[in-house]
Amino acid sequence: MSLLCVFFECLWFYFYSPSSCVVQLVKLCIGMIDAGKAYNTANRQFANGIQELAQQSAKDEVVESSLTKFAESLQEMINYHAQLWHFSVTHRDLRKFKEAKKQFDKVSEEKEAALIRNAQAPRNKQHEVEEASYILTATRKCFRHIVLDYVLQINVLQSKRRSEILKSMLSFMYAHLTFFHQGYDLFSELQPLMKLLGGQLDQLMVDAAKEKRDMEMKHSTIQQKDYSNDDTKLEYNVDAENGIVMEGYLFKRASNAFKTWNRRWFSIQNNQLVYQKKFKDNPTVVVEDLRLCTVKHCEDIERRFCFEVVSPTKSCMMQADSEKLRQAWIRAVQNSIATAFRDRAEDSEKLDRKSSPSTGSLDSGSESREKTLKGESALQRVMTIPGNGTCCDCGQPDPKWASINLGITLCIQCSGIHRSLGVHFSKVRSLTLDTWEPELLKLMCELGNGVINQIYEARRVELGAKKPQPGDPRQEVESYIKAKYVDRRFVRRPSDEELRLKVVSLSKQEKRLSDCSEPPRAPPSTPKARPESGASGGSPLIVFSAEVAELQLPPCSSKELVVFCEPKEYSPGLQLYWAAFTRSLPNMAEALAHGAEVNWINTEEEKRTPLIMAVHGGSLVTCEFLLQNSANVNQQDSQGRGPLHHATILGHTGQVCLFLKRGANQNVSDIEDKTPLSIAVEAANADIVTLLRLAKMNEEMRELEGPYNPTGDETYQDIFQDFSQMASEDPDKLHRF
Incomplete structure (x- = not known):
């Protein structure tokens, strides 16, 4: 049996050794198949690239059609070529032979182990001897069967060796014959197109050479030009097709x-x-x-x-x-x-929002009107005032701009002219593009084009001045606006007697309740009442007393007793002073048109200003109107109190919020060494204390962050916006002790 094993090993070495021609051929076949597949993959990518180039050359019909045809032909050739690589010289019976070889090797090892065990069995242990002999006999029997199977597989391979190799090679050659035959037929069909394209290519080469010569000539001409002071050529073309x-x-x-x-x-x-x-x-x-x-x-x-x-x-x-x-x-x-x-x-500048019908009046400020205005846009609110449907200066319909310190609506042309006058004359804002605070909207609704034109155009007809019309030249409109607002040529100057009657009427007039921003509160401390008679100068006195506190006044009126005595001199400033207290915006606008100084000081009454009187009047809108006309928010009276002090004393939260937003200085102390914050703390006014402390924190934050955060904290801005909205729309919510 050992000789048989040696014979089998020698036969295997001869047939499947590395030097065997069959094994070498199998390896070469595998390498050729892999190379053919890689070749086909590269060719297919190349054909796809040609197809993409053809799609990008859609504007050139010759290039696009030719490349498409070539790409299709190459793709078809690649499909033919792929059929070659199904060839293989691997013997189909090799698998059975390998399995038989593995079984033969395994049984041979088992037989050798059985022989060793049988030889090692001791003679005095009969049961081990019998067991070893039984195993050796069974192993030899199995080995003989496996040897016969192994020899069978070797004989089968030897008998089929020549026929299988020749059959595989013949199949491979027939595949090449089919490939080249199909390629010949394909390119025979493509040959007429190739000849036609060759003729066109010659002409294309001639045209390309001509274009090259032309470009070279232009290049040489441009090089001779002096570009030391060359500038880009820019032309203004109003009729450009692209706009x-x-x-x-x-x-x-x-x-x-x-x-x-x-x-x-x-x-x-x-x-x-x-x-x-x-x-x-x-x-x-x-x-x-x-x-x-x-x-x-x-x-x-x-x-x-x-x-x-x-x-x-x-x-x-x-x-x-x-x-x-x-x-x-x-x-x-x-x-x-x-x-x-x-x-x-103008049509391209108009927005989709249309103004609502005019239903308001100049003096109307009832609760029902406020309800109709809520939820409407700034344009719709302002358009409810009669006269605001056209431009205040030229009559152009549907104005979309406004002057917030004058309280008028303007067309786009007049708004540009107003802006050129400067903010000390007119502050322009868009009714559709800008954000409007509630107090500004109320200011616009209190005035309007009708009221302002009655003041600034009172003598226009008398002087024979022509009011501009839509379509008039810009120069004429600009001249008229300057004469109207800068020179105030058409304003009727009141006589001394008329001014006196106006001031007396305002001082005796009850404050209008239509614009009560919030319920006033009794002041924390009672100022000393000055005697009503015998006072030098006869200045108006504001007296707080326990008797006044018991009076049943309307909910929005201030618990103040005003005593008016003849002043030394009547002036537009005094008219502005009393108009601010009585919340009469038309009279305030008239006083400013007559030359009243917005920061006029009443030396006969503790050096109070119109802004301080507006605080005592309890109106947020009158304060806003004065601030828009450059009133000083930090100007103090003889007691060292500014508007912020007075608003804090009276508990007017909305006015405190407004003054803080306008930059009021809360660190100033009055003659009693009290700041607005200390006054609010004494009065236990939580809202005002909160506002003052937030403003202080925001100011410190701005100082720390410097120019990178000029507005301060966003939360601070949101809180102040909420307080401002509440003071204008729901003042009762601020009446908390």
């Missing part, structure tokens, strides 16, 4: 604390000035309407070629690359402004 009348690069100064300069692509389009950081970015609007802006040179900064575009809400500093380009941009902006006014493109 962009001018565009180009400019440097823009940022509005942050560092004032950095960034290069941006600017354009004038759709009556707006916009810029883009990148080409695909959405445009950022610098000026929403060029009719509301002006442009000017800037020579007072370090950089050259700078100019500034000033709009109603902001200004934008820009820098061109040269003086020529700066002048071109300035002319373009000016031309755009002129074109916009000339074309009268």
Whole structure:
């Protein structure tokens, strides 16, 4: 049996040794198949690339059709070529032979183990001898069967060796024959197209050579030109098809604390000035309407070629690359402004919101009217006042702008003129684009175009001045507005007697209750009452007493007793003083038109100002009106008390909130060394204490963060907004002791 094993091992070594031709051929076949598959994969990717190039060349019909046809032909050839790699010279009976070889090796090892065990069995242990002999006999029997199977598989392989190899090679050659035959037929069909394309290619090469010579000539011509002072050519084209009348690069100064300069692509389009950081970015609007802006040179900064575009809400500093380009941009902006006014493109500026019917009156301030105004837009609220449906100065319908210190509505052209007058004459705000505080809306509803025109146009007809009409030249409208508000040429000056009667009437007039911002509270301390008779100067006296506190006054009236005596002199300032106390905005506007100083001091009554009297009048709107007309929120009386002190003493939370928002200084002490905060703490007024402490914390936060946070904490802003809304809409909620 050992000789048989040696024979089998020698036969295996001969047939399957590494030097065997069959084994070597199998390895070469596997390598060729892998290389063929990689070749097909690369060819298929190449054909797909040609197909994509054909799709991108859709504008060139010749290139697109030719590349598509070539890609399809190559793809078909790749499919034919893939059939070659199904060939294999691996013998199909090798698996059975390998399994028989494994079983033979295993049984051989078991037989050797049985022989060793049988030899080691001791003679004095009969049971071990019998067991070893039994195992050896069984193992030899199994070994003979396995040897026969193994020899059978070797004989089968030997008999099929020549036939299988020749059959595989014949199949491989027939596959090549089919591949080349199909390729020949395919390219025979493609040959006419290739010949046609060859002829077209010759003409394309001639055209390309001609274009190359032309470009070289242009290049040489351009090189000879002097570009030492070259500027980009910019032209203003109002009829441009894309709506962009001018565009180009400019440097823009940022509005942050560092004032950095960034290069941006600017354009004038759709009556707006916009810029883009990148080409695909959405445009950022610098000026929403060029009719509301002006442009000017800037020579007072370090950089050259700078100019500034000033709009109603902001200004934008820009820098061109040269003086020529700066002048071109300035002319373009000016031309755009002129074109916009000339074309009268008002329809494009109108918003979808329409004004509601006019149902209010100049003096109406009832509760029902307030309910109808709630939930409406600023435009709808203001339009309820008669006369506000047209521009106050030129009569243009549907005005969308307003002057908040005058209380009038304006068209877009007149609003631009008002803005040019300066904020000390007129403060312009949009009725549709800006945010409106409740007190500002009430201010607009208290005045209106009718009231203001009765004051500022009282002598217009008498003087024979013509009021502008829609469509009149801008110069005429501007001249009329300056004469009306700056020179006050049409205001009727009252005589001394008329002024005296007006002041006496105001001093005796009960305060209107239509605009009571919040229920007043009894002051924490009772000022000393001055005698009603014998007082020097006959100044009005405000006396608090226990008897007055017992009077059944209307819920919104102040528990104050006013005694009026003849003053030394009557003046518009005194009219403003008493009008502020009686909450009469039309009389306040009339006094300002007659030349009253908004910070007029009543030297006969503790140096109080109209703003302090507005506080005692209990009206948030009159305080807002005076502040919009540049009243000093920190001006003190002879007691060292400013408006914030008086509002705190009276417990007027809404006015305290308003003064704090306008920058009132709460650190000032009166002659009794009391600050507004200490007064509020003594009065146990939680709302005012909260507001004062929040304002103090916000001021400290601004000081710590410096220029990076000029407005302070956002929570502070939200809280003050809530208090302001409550004081205007629901003042009863603030009446908490």
